[in-house]
Amino acid sequence: MATGAGGTQALEAVVLAAGTGSRFGGGKLLAPFRDGVLLDGALAAAFAGPVRDVWVVTGADAEAVGDAARAFADRTGESERLRLVHATEHAEGMGASLRTAIAALPADAAGAFVFLGDMPRVPLAVLPQLADALSAGAPAAAPAWQGRRGNPVLLGRPLFSRLLALTGDQGARAVLQALGDRLALVDAPDDGVLFDVDERGDLNAVIPDGR
Template sequence: MTTGAARKEASWSAIVLAAGAGRRFGGRKLLAPFGGGPLIEGALGAAFASPASTIILVTGSDAEEVAAVARAFAEREGQGARLRIVHAADHAEGMGASLRAGAEALPADTAGTFVLLGDMPKVPVAILPRLVEAMEAGAAAAAPVCGGRRGHPVLFGAELLDHLRQAAGDEGARTALAGLGPRLALVETNDDGVLFDVDRPEDLSPA
């Protein structure tokens, strides 16, 4: 069994899924303004605040523009060396395709990876170290819970990475979590930023 000390020495990663077309939004969702910058900057900011040494942004629709925004934001934040951008050519298949692309790009020594959704700009950074603590205590995966609802991001341990590499359709990572039972650590929080996502233009108000 991997000890907590060994996990601390290993490398955490983060995958930011930013490949969706945003059809319900009307397109170009991740480039829409939110909180003083493009929407995608919210999820990227949370990823940069995590202990992940490598941040993998997965693009699909509007790939060149999303990538350009991400690179510019990373450079402004002094985080350019941590950012890696991969393109999911088959992103139209669904979230599973984007997750596969991100998981296949993970460094070989990844102890676990956060999975963040590009349209969730209000993830509280305080939840991130708590997810890591749950993993170091022996969980196979960890996720925040607010008001009885499981939210994002989810932190997946090394033993689940092959499941992520086989994700399909719109199920995303659900199959990787199925059947874990108590090995999925649920971390309580009162911050509903772990639930907030942007589906339609009326969701853009940061209030």
């Protein structure tokens, strides 16, 4: 875990879990998944990363999503590292959720992983590689699969001021695009960095191989 001691980076993880899941028909992150709910997949990856704490941003279904996050943390022994923060302007879109998360992070955070709550197949092996890219001087790092940029992204502190100015539903996309070739791309071991759940049928795609 990145603690900030001995010259290591102090990194945090953000899990964006504020959306309504309208294409799914509502309640997407709370849909049954394995022995828990869909949100658990993103939480598992976030807690497995080289980070200090995991910040879950709630919005729609805030109470139920918060309860689900606490249940996962309790079940996995990670309660002390879980932080919940509510995006009061979540209806505006992902920009509001990300603004809320970045504003809540500790002042010494060197960077933040941004996980999407509906992406349950993130390959854990890519997370330390993203951290290494940031440590090597990249302002941000992202995984890529077959030439396509995926998630989660890791954003360095120098970008936080731009993230705090985000609006709408584009998240950090414009910030990353503005970096051009300064954005470090790390080859991912599989397409889990691209896979998300938009509709109920998408859940079937994460069951066959057990991931």
